[in-house]
């Protein structure tokens with residue numbers, strides 16, 4: 199499945215979170231969440247599309263903890279791949295509510311796609327980046343956007359026996375190397391320490407239930423089981439090494455599925471093979487398989503390097519590579535990649551719960567390789583015990599040492615200050631447990647962009663904790679304290695978490711109407727998010743009078759959206775006034791509203807109530823007027839008392855006169871206080887008559903307020919003004935803001951003033 203989302207020059211800026219077709223009130227069978235997530239994401243891609251030359255192509259769709267959906271779209275510019283331009287759209291489990299939109303692209307692309315440097319020249323330059331290179335791929339032309347200035351570049355893959363799989367980016371205009379990264383990640387780390395365990399294998403050391411998983415020798419050839427047993431348990435026996443590798447890889451796979459909601463190492467139901475018997479004191483991931491050597495010791499001290507945390511680490515590199523943004527280059531991204539390996543190693547040990555290799559915060563404690571306890575090479579709870587940094591400083595050492603700060607953050611998040619010590623003087627932290635910490639970490643990786651940084655990981659994990667555990671903020675606060683605990687304190691524009699649950703209001707506009715038998719009448723069902731974030735709502739009607747049917751278009755909405763209710767009567771429908779209940783079945787809250795349906799001509803005194811004009815735009819601090827007009831529609835005139843409801847705080851509404859006879863008019867004065875936030879508000883003008891009540895809606899747009907700071911989860915109308923990081927913006931397109939839609943990131947939504 200690889201549907202293409204095409205947003206060319208004629209793309210329309212449509213920000214509705216869902217675009218569901220018209221449906222009736224009868225229960226519909228929902229499309230699967232994946233399909234709905236794709237539908238939802240089409241509506242938001244335009245918010246990150248910087249130019250008409252860009253297209254988006256769905257590259258992967260994976261599920262995470264709690265059923266969250268993550269869709270990664272690759273970007274092209276004039277048909278060329280855009281390296282680093284991926285957009286990840288995260289939705290809730292239903293696929294209908296968008297939680298996050300992220301991209302690593304920093305600047306709009308506007309460049310010529312004609313290279314001055316030939317592919318052959320670029321290949322020579324790329325090959326020179328690696329000593330003893332044995333091969334170089336045919337260069338591929340692309341646009342490189344992970345720095346402030348997009349560059350037309352040739353990408354080549356240079357390989358050597360060392361091993362190395364080096365991706366090199368050469369500026370196609372100047373011939374200079376602008377970026378590179380190596381898919382090969384060294385670790386260091388054993389086997390025969392899991393004891394006698396059950397593994398899933400057939401007649402050879404391969405696993406038919408986890409696609410892609412097998413273990414073999416240095417040629418990739420699997421070992422044959424002897425009497426249903428793989429290996430003899432010896433420290434240097436290679437079939438035994440494969441037994442340990444398969445055990446660990448299977449535990450890691452099951453942990454990913456059961457704890458983190460991820461389907462396989464690659465998120466799409468697959469993983470990668472492993473090899474043992476590497477004749478080096480090393481283990482590594484090379485971009486397509488994991489490979490395990492020994493600890494470099496001789497005689498009885500010699501062990502294979504494949505206990506659970508080493509295997510978990512190497513496959514952790516595979517997870518890092520197969521999440522959005524890929525592997526990436528540089529020491530900071532490399533350190534986070536190594537930390538990712540260590541975190542998956544610790545998660546695997548914890549999940550396996552094997553007394554032969556108990557869970558701990560050491561890496562490689564079963565190997566005899568390093569200088570730590572048992573030969574550990576890293577200490578996640580106290581990296582400095584093995585000479586690595588505990589705290590974030592903004593400078594980034596060699597990648598294995600560079601794993602320290604994020605490893606330390608993970609331990610503080612999972613196990614708190616009973617397991618680790620903060621870098622700052624903040625309060626004690628009670629950890630949220632390794633499983634929840636793993637869910638937070640995996641969700642953040644599913645929103646990864648290139649190049650990955652501690653600051654991005656910080657924001658992504660905060661958003662993840664908020665989304666995963668809403669309406670609880672406990673986990674969010676622990677994640678925040680843990681980042682503070684490695685000296686990554688609060689930053690401008692940080693996500694915030696409110697303990698208010700998700701809620702919404704429901705109203706009908708109008709709330710009453712009449713139809714002759716056989717005719718129909720419509721009303722608008724309006725919803726407004728009143729706290730938290732939007733939830734999915736399914737609309738239906740309660741018991742209906744005989745011969746009356748109800749349909750909603752659409753029948754499923756996201757809180758904040760509207761639907762049209764059509765009530766169709768038949769010739770046999772009983773005349774008179776009936777109450778029809780409108781039910782809103784929300785994901786977290788259910789609401790009801792009542793509609794008064796009159797079938798046949800009303801016999802009593804009645805009137806209509808209207809406004810002229812029905813809307814106005816007023817600067818904060820200003821005022822406006824409108825006129826209430828009434829008309830007798832049946833019977834005789836009645837006394838009508840006028841009032842307003844729904845005005846926001848700071849807006850006052852007065853009538854002159856307040857009481858009229860139906861058929862007369864009244865002037866409405868609306869004053870807007872200086873502190874009213876720019877937005878569009880609906881004010882209901884109500885006529886309370888002696889025998890009939892009528893109402894009309896006035897749409898008040900307040901502009902030009904000062905000092906209103908941009909916030910996520912907020913409805914912004916066209917013309918609304920906000921400030922963000924000290925810069926003022928005007929809203930170009932009505933929308934409800936989401937994390938990741940900060941004004942500087944969404945030029946289609948916000949105009950800088």
Ligand SMILES: [Ca+2]
Pocket residue numbers: 547555556557558563
């Ligand atoms: Ca252990």
Ligand SMILES: [Ca+2]
Pocket residue numbers: 507544547557558559560561562563
């Ligand atoms: Ca360990």
Ligand SMILES: [Ca+2]
Pocket residue numbers: 783784785786787788
């Ligand atoms: Ca419900």
Ligand SMILES: [Zn+2]
Pocket residue numbers: 383384385386511512515535536539
């Ligand atoms: Zn590594």
